[in-house]
Amino acid sequence: MIELINVSKKYGDIFAVKDISMTIGKAEICVLIGPSGCGKSTTLKMINRMVEPSSGDILIDNESVAELKPELLRRRIGYVIQSIGLFPHMTVGENIAVVPRLLKWEKSRVAARVDELLELVKLDALKYREKYPSELSGGEAQRVGVARALAADPPILLMDEPFGAVDPLNRERLQYEFVKIQKALNKTVVFVTHDIDEAIRIADKIAILKAGELVQYDTPENMLAAPVNKFVHDFVGVDRALKRLSRFKVGELMRPTTSITMVNYSTSLDEMRKKGRFSWVTDVNKRLRGWAELTKISTEKELNEALTELDADLISAHVDTSLKDALSKMLEHGVKTLAVVDDDTLLIGEIRMADIVDFTDEGDSS
Amino acid sequence: MISARQNLGEYRVLKIITTYAGLGGAALLTIGGFFNELSITKEFFNNEARFISETLQHLTLSGIAVSMGSVIGVALGIIAFKNRASEKPAFLFVNFVQTIPSLALFGLLIAPLAYFSDAVPFLRQLGVKGIGTAPALIALTLYSLLPITRNTFTSLTIIPRGVIDAGLGMGMSRRQLLVKVQIPLALPVVLTGIRTSAVQAIGNTTVAALIGAGGLGTFVFQGLGQAAPDLILLGAISIIFIALAADTALQALISVLTPKGISGAGQ
Numbered sequence A: 001m002i003e004l005i006n007v008s009k010k011y012g013d014i015f016a017v018k019d020i021s022m023t024i025g026k027a028e029i030c031v032l033i034g035p036s037g038c039g040k041s042t043t044l045k046m047i048n049r050m051v052e053p054s055s056g057d058i059l060i061d062n063e064s065v066a067e068l069k070p071e072l073l074r075r076r077i078g079y080v081i082q083s084i085g086l087f088p089h090m091t092v093g094e095n096i097a098v099v100p101r102l103l104k105w106e107k108s109r110v111a112a113r114v115d116e117l118l119e120l121v122k123l124d125a126l127k128y129r130e131k132y133p134s135e136l137s138g139g140e141a142q143r144v145g146v147a148r149a150l151a152a153d154p155p156i157l158l159m160d161e162p163f164g165a166v167d168p169l170n171r172e173r174l175q176y177e178f179v180k181i182q183k184a185l186n187k188t189v190v191f192v193t194h195d196i197d198e199a200i201r202i203a204d205k206i207a208i209l210k211a212g213e214l215v216q217y218d219t220p221e222n223m224l225a226a227p228v229n230k231f232v233h234d235f236v237g238v239d240r241a242l243k244r245l246s247r248f249k250v251g252e253l254m255r256p257t258t259s260i261t262m263v264n265y266s267t268s269l270d271e272m273r274k275k276g277r278f279s280w281v282t283d284v285n286k287r288l289r290g291w292a293e294l295t296k297i298s299t300e301k302e303l304n305e306a307l308t309e310l311d312a313d314l315i316s317a318h319v320d321t322s323l324k325d326a327l328s329k330m331l332e333h334g335v336k337t338l339a340v341v342d343d344d345t346l347l348i349g350e351i352r353m354a355d356i357v358d359f360t361d362e363g364d365s366s
Numbered sequence B: 001m002i003s004a005r006q007n008l009g010e011y012r013v014l015k016i017i018t019t020y021a022g023l024g025g026a027a028l029l030t031i032g033g034f035f036n037e038l039s040i041t042k043e044f045f046n047n048e049a050r051f052i053s054e055t056l057q058h059l060t061l062s063g064i065a066v067s068m069g070s071v072i073g074v075a076l077g078i079i080a081f082k083n084r085a086s087e088k089p090a091f092l093f094v095n096f097v098q099t100i101p102s103l104a105l106f107g108l109l110i111a112p113l114a115y116f117s118d119a120v121p122f123l124r125q126l127g128v129k130g131i132g133t134a135p136a137l138i139a140l141t142l143y144s145l146l147p148i149t150r151n152t153f154t155s156l157t158i159i160p161r162g163v164i165d166a167g168l169g170m171g172m173s174r175r176q177l178l179v180k181v182q183i184p185l186a187l188p189v190v191l192t193g194i195r196t197s198a199v200q201a202i203g204n205t206t207v208a209a210l211i212g213a214g215g216l217g218t219f220v221f222q223g224l225g226q227a228a229p230d231l232i233l234l235g236a237i238s239i240i241f242i243a244l245a246a247d248t249a250l251q252a253l254i255s256v257l258t259p260k261g262i263s264g265a266g267q
C-alpha cells in the first residue's frame, strides 16, 4: 500500500505538485492522468525518491520512504521511465539482469529469471536475449523496459507512459497483456499516461491531475458516471457513457434464457410460446445453433424450416465481453438481443439492448 | 556470448593490424631505397646512440604530456559537464591555448619559468629552468588539452538523460552508475580525443628541440642548420612512424573498448 500525505513539490515559486493526498491499495493499478506538465511524472518520481518532496510524506506499507536509503528503496520498486532508458551497451539480457545483479543473485538464478521475464512479455528468449537495444523496435524496447522493471519481483511498479512509443493496435494488446500479468503477479502499480482510453482499460483507480493538483480520484466507473467538475467531464470525453460500458462485462447484465434443443423440442414448446416469439436453438450438447420463430413451429419438420441457423459468433457474446463491445455487435448486426455463451460456447443466457440502455441511464443519474 | 564479443574485438584489432602492417611494409620498402641513396643509413649508424636516446626522450616528452593532458583534460571535461557555469571559461581557455603557435608558446614560457626557477630553489633542484624539459612539457600538455577536454565533455553530454535516470531509478549508487554505465559509454569517445592529442603531441614535440628539450626534433633542426637533408629525414621519418604507431595502437584499444551495442557511436 502506498500513501501520499499532503505531498507538494515546488520548483522555485511554482508548484509542480500541490498538496496531493491519496492511498493506492495493494495489488491495485492506479493510473495518474492529466494534461502535459500537470505533475504526473513528478508525483511518480517522489515515490522512489528520484525527486524529493518539498513537503508532505509518502508511506509504503506504513513506512516513510524518506527514512529509507534511496538505493535500497529503489531496488524494491520496479521503475519504467518515460523514455525507456535501456542501456545501449548492454544486451537485452544484461539490461534485465541489472537489478538482480545489484542484489547479488547467483548467476544461474539471474539467467533463468531473464528467460522467464522475456517469455512473460512475449519475447522469444533465445532470439532476444543477446540483442542490443539498438536492434529493437519501439514496442519491443518497451516490453524489455517492463521486463527489466519486473526483474527482481518488486511488489511495487512505477510506470511512466510505458507504452507511449507503441502504435495504437499493439498498444491495446500490450495493455491487456499487462493487466493479465499484473493480476497474476499481484503488483501494486502506479501508471502514468495521458491517454484516457488506456487509463479506462487498465485502471482500478484513476487520479486526474491538473496543474499539480488532484482533481478526482476514483474508480473509472464512478469517474465516468460522475465527473466532479467540468475539467474532468471534458477530460473523459463526450462518449463517457460508452466508455463506461467498456468497464462492465456482459455477465453483469445477463438474463437467464430458454432454448429449444434441435431434437427434443416439443415438450416445452407451448410454455415457451407464452414467453416470446423467438427462442434460441441449440444442439444436444447445448451448443448454440441459431434461433427460431416459435409461432411457426409445431412439428420437427417445421422447426427445421423455422430455424435460422447462424454462425454462433454473430448472434452471441462471450460472458466476459464488455457491454460496449456487445452493444456495438447488436448495432452492427441489427439485433436487439444477443445470446451469451461461456468459454465452451455453451449457451448460458442472453443480453438485451434495452437493459444496456437502462444501465447507461442509471450511471448518468448517479 | 562473452566469447563472441571477444572474438569480434580480436577480429577488429587483427583487421587494423594487418591493414597498417601492409601500409607500413610498403612504406618501408620505398623508404628503404630512399635511405640508401641519401645515405640516411649512414647517418643512422653515425648517430646510433644519440638516435636511441633522442627517440626515448621524444617518447617520454610526448608520453608524459599526453598523460598529464589526459588527467587534466578529462577533469576539465567533467567539471564543464557538471557545472554549466564553468563550461564557457573552460573551453575558452583550451581553445585559446590551441590557437597559439607552438614556437610562440614555448617562447612565452621561458621568461616565467626562468623567474620561478630563480625564485624557488626547490624547483631549481627539480631541474625546472626557462629552457629544457619543463617548458616543453608544460606547453605540450596545454596543447593536448583541447581534444581531450572536448571529447570528455561531449561523451558525457551524449549519454541520454533517460539512461542515467534508469540507472539511478533501478537503485544504482553514483559509483555503480559511473562504473557500469557512464564510463563504458564515454570511454571510446574520450579515448578518441586522447588519440588525436597523442598524434598531435608527437608532432609538436619536434619543436621542443628548439628550447633544448631534446627529442627527434634535434636531428631535424641540426639537419636544417647544416643543410643536411638526410639528417632531417632521419628525424622526420622517425617521428612519422612513431605517430602512426601510436595512432594505430590507440585505435586498436578504442575498438576493443567500444561496447558492441554502440559501435561507431560518437566517433
Ligand SMILES: Nc1ncnc2c1ncn2[C@@H]1O[C@H](COP(=O)(O)OP(=O)(O)OP(=O)(O)O)[C@@H](O)[C@H]1O
Residues within 6 Å of the ligand: A011, A015, A016, A035, A036, A037, A038, A039, A040, A041, A042, A043, A194
Ligand atoms: N527539474 C525541474 N525543474 C523545474 N521544473 C520542473 C522540473 N521537473 C518538472 N518541472 C515542472 O514541473 C511541472 C510538472 O512536470 P512533470 O514532469 O511532472 O509533468 P508531467 O505531468 O509528467 O508531464 P508530461 O505529460 O509532459 O510528461 C512542469 O511544469 C515542469 O515544467
Ligand SMILES: [Mg+2]
Residues within 6 Å of the ligand: A040, A041, A042, A082, A160
Ligand atoms: Mg511525464
